[in-house]
Amino acid sequence: xxxxxxxxxxxxxxLKIVNVFIIRIPTGLILIDTGPAGSKQLIFDTIxxxxxxxxxxxxxxxxxxxxxxxxxxADIVRDVKATVYMHPHDAMLVREGVAYRFQLKAINRLxxxxxxxxxxxxxxxxxxxxxxxxxVNDGDWIPxxxxxxxxxxxxxxxxxxALFYPGNGGVIIAADVAENYSQLKLSPGFxxxxxxxxxxxxxxxxxxxxxVFSHGEPILNNAAEIFTIAFGIN
Ligand SMILES: [Zn+2]
Ligand SMILES: [Zn+2]
Numbered sequence: 001x002x003x004x005x006x007x008x009x010x011x012x013x014x015l016k017i018v019n020v021f022i023i024r025i026p027t028g029l030i031l032i033d034t035g036p037a038g039s040k041q042l043i044f045d046t047i048x049x050x051x052x053x054x055x056x057x058x059x060x061x062x063x064x065x066x067x068x069x070x071x072x073x074a075d076i077v078r079d080v081k082a083t084v085y086m087h088p089h090d091a092m093l094v095r096e097g098v099a100y101r102f103q104l105k106a107i108n109r110l111x112x113x114x115x116x117x118x119x120x121x122x123x124x125x126x127x128x129x130x131x132x133x134x135x136v137n138d139g140d141w142i143p144x145x146x147x148x149x150x151x152x153x154x155x156x157x158x159x160x161x162a163l164f165y166p167g168n169g170g171v172i173i174a175a176d177v178a179e180n181y182s183q184l185k186l187s188p189g190f191x192x193x194x195x196x197x198x199x200x201x202x203x204x205x206x207x208x209x210x211x212v213f214s215h216g217e218p219i220l221n222n223a224a225e226i227f228t229i230a231f232g233i234n
Pocket of ligand 2: 018066068069176214215
């Protein structure tokens with residue numbers, strides 16, 4: 001596992017398939033996303049390497065319900081006293097232990113019958129449920145963290161949120177709004193391309209120098225300009 005210092009306050013931990021983020025605030029730590037099931041120990045070990053304790057996690061923001069973002073949430077909240085924040089759409093899914101729903105309602109119904117109350121749990125679709133989630137909406141500032149704004153970011157997934165951190169010249173935590181491996185582009189598996197592009201346009205309205213992604217490399221300079229060029233926004 002790799003830890004990248006994005007700014008003196010923000011760290012990126014790369015958990016093979018996904019990046020999660022840790023932000024230092026005066027009262028402790030914010031954890032953004034939790035990785036797939038089984039990531040808890042890696043996250044806790046990294047927190048110790050950064051000179052903190054897992055108990056320092058006071059806030060957990062889950063950008064959306066997909067298993068690579070929410071899969072270790074239940075294990076982490078069992079061990080630390082943190083407030084969990086999600087968009088209402090995805091909070092509802094995680095309370096039911098659902099990471100992913102198909103667009104075809106009939107498939108969801110069949111899966112619901114097969115998995116509800118049974119021992120059958122499908123990776124990618126089922127996660128351990130978490131009941132206590134504080135719901136946040138577009139434009140909200142996450143309470144008690146000293147400046148982290150919610151940007152509702154549908155397109156890839158209806159209940160996805162990205163985050164804007166005004167410090168350090170402006171940082172966008174883009175979740176799966178886009179990915180940045182060899183080039184900046186929409187994350188695969190999106191549900192609605194027009195909504196994805198509307199989300200990109202909304203994010204481009206913020207003033208930011210840095211952008212980080214759940215999948216891919218961070219952009220540490222001129223991120224707003226790079227977004228504008230990559231997605232042809234004017
Ligand atoms: Zn996703
Ligand atoms: Zn993802």
